[in-house]
Amino acid sequence: MPGHIFGRSTKGALPVAVRGDGCYIIDSGGKRYLDGSGGAAVSCLGHSDAAVRAALHGQLDSLAFAHTGFFTSEPAEALADTLVAHAPAGIDRVYLVSGGSEAVEASIKLARQYFMETGQPQRHRVIARRQSYHGNTLGALAAGGNEWRRAQFAPLLVETSHIAPCYEYRDRRDGETPEAYGLRAADELEAEIQRLGPETVMAFIAEPVVGATSGAVPAVPGYLKRIREICDRHGVLLILDEVMCGMGRTGYLFACEEDGIAPDMITIAKGLGAGYQPIGALLTSGRIYDAIAAGSGFFQHGHTYMGHPMAAAAANAVLERILNQGLLARVREQGAKLDAALRAELGQHPHVGDIRGRGLFRGVELVGDRATKAPFDPARKLHAKVKALAFEAGLICYPMGGTIDGQRGDHILLAPPFIIEDAQIGELVGKLSGAIRGALA
Ligand code: PMP
Numbered sequence: 001m002p003g004h005i006f007g008r009s010t011k012g013a014l015p016v017a018v019r020g021d022g023c024y025i026i027d028s029g030g031k032r033y034l035d036g037s038g039g040a041a042v043s044c045l046g047h048s049d050a051a052v053r054a055a056l057h058g059q060l061d062s063l064a065f066a067h068t069g070f071f072t073s074e075p076a077e078a079l080a081d082t083l084v085a086h087a088p089a090g091i092d093r094v095y096l097v098s099g100g101s102e103a104v105e106a107s108i109k110l111a112r113q114y115f116m117e118t119g120q121p122q123r124h125r126v127i128a129r130r131q132s133y134h135g136n137t138l139g140a141l142a143a144g145g146n147e148w149r150r151a152q153f154a155p156l157l158v159e160t161s162h163i164a165p166c167y168e169y170r171d172r173r174d175g176e177t178p179e180a181y182g183l184r185a186a187d188e189l190e191a192e193i194q195r196l197g198p199e200t201v202m203a204f205i206a207e208p209v210v211g212a213t214s215g216a217v218p219a220v221p222g223y224l225k226r227i228r229e230i231c232d233r234h235g236v237l238l239i240l241d242e243v244m245c246g247m248g249r250t251g252y253l254f255a256c257e258e259d260g261i262a263p264d265m266i267t268i269a270k271g272l273g274a275g276y277q278p279i280g281a282l283l284t285s286g287r288i289y290d291a292i293a294a295g296s297g298f299f300q301h302g303h304t305y306m307g308h309p310m311a312a313a314a315a316n317a318v319l320e321r322i323l324n325q326g327l328l329a330r331v332r333e334q335g336a337k338l339d340a341a342l343r344a345e346l347g348q349h350p351h352v353g354d355i356r357g358r359g360l361f362r363g364v365e366l367v368g369d370r371a372t373k374a375p376f377d378p379a380r381k382l383h384a385k386v387k388a389l390a391f392e393a394g395l396i397c398y399p400m401g402g403t404i405d406g407q408r409g410d411h412i413l414l415a416p417p418f419i420i421e422d423a424q425i426g427e428l429v430g431k432l433s434g435a436i437r438g439a440l441a
Pocket of ligand 1: 040099100101102104133134135136207211212241242243244269270
């Protein structure tokens with residue numbers, strides 16, 4: 001944990017990052033690290049994007065900050081307009097915050113206020129999925145299904161229950177089509193809403209492609225459509241958390257475009273600022289906003305730095321690069337190459353159970369036994385060994401343990417910058433393969 005946390009100095013314990021150069025971070029000793037995971041799916045434009053840097057210099061020279069209690073600003077308005085212009089149908093309101101947890105926290109509070117304003121105060125429950133992560137603030141933590149993160153803070157303030165994730169590799173039965181599996185998995189939501197009492201359920205939250213807890217696990221075709229139908233049938237709001245998978249990471253600006261559905265709310269962050277500035281957003285519909293506007297008049301929420309002009313200026317430059325300079329197509333193209341290279345290098349490995357993902361959002365799951373899919377003993381901490389060996393070799397990747405729910409294998413999440421070149425894909429896969437083989441040796 002960097003940054004002198006509670007007085008514990010990180011100096012000497014971690015390399016000191018001093019410079020960015022495209023897909024690489026360079027430390028104070030001159031060592032170069034290929035950023036194979038964009039940190040945690042953040043640095044989608046690499047570390048030295050000229051356009052974003054110029055936008056930030058320009059904004060700093062005109063206006064650094066104006067509090068949203070008094071002013072709006074040109075970059076914040078432009079950002080909201082761009083997001084709405086490209087958002088799924090019906091999504092036309094934007095609430096700018098400083099990161100992913102803030103966006104999720106705002107979504108839960110907005111859902112609650114919506115039902116309070118519309119005469120349904122009994123709707124207070126959230127349903128989410130096991131093996132999910134939605135952030136670390138209290139509401140977002142309550143929504144997430146990562147027991148390890150939740151345990152120390154229980155009881156959590158928002159009443160949440162968890163259904164199974166959509167996890168084809170582990171849960172699709174032999175002979176079952178992906179579509180049939182998706183419907184079966186989605187129908188768990190129906191059963192859970194019935195169990196809780198539909199009139200008490202406020203929202204369902206899920207990532208279209210699960211990132212941190214599971215290693216780029218995409219929803220199967222039809223899953224989210226069925227989820228949408230179930231939410232509609234019961235008046236439950238559908239929140240899609242695209243903090244990791246959104247902003248072009250899957251080859252679409254919003255991951256849910258590929259699933260052909262529009263949620264009631266979308267949370268975004270990470271790639272929106274691409275690491276150049278901390279920024280996130282909650283996107284929602286006029287239907288929800290107008291109900292609140294007609295009631296108490298405004299969303300009772302807010303943070304000092306929301307709509308920050310510098311952060312918005314960075315995000316505008318990032319979106320300009322993504323939307324108008326061919327990066328979405330490039331993500332699909334380079335993503336297919338990364339997938340092919342991973343399969344060629346690791347597809348037959350006796351301890352690689354699954355290779356999956358969309359666009360430049362890919363996951364590799366390690367298992368003790370390919371036939372039974374039995375994970376390695378968590379005590380081996382295989383993921384930590386892969387991370388350390390890769391780092392030593394000059395590769396940043398994002399591995400996670402197989403301890404959650406005791407069911408899954410260790411996995412490695414890859415989310416390289418959209419500008420990654422073919423040769424760098426080769427370097428990434430070569431170094432990752434070396435680290436996996438070394439960790440297993
Ligand atoms: N939602 C998801 C899906 C995430 O992956 C994360 C961060 N890993 C968050 C929310 C929280 O975002 P932040 O760390 O910016 O608060």
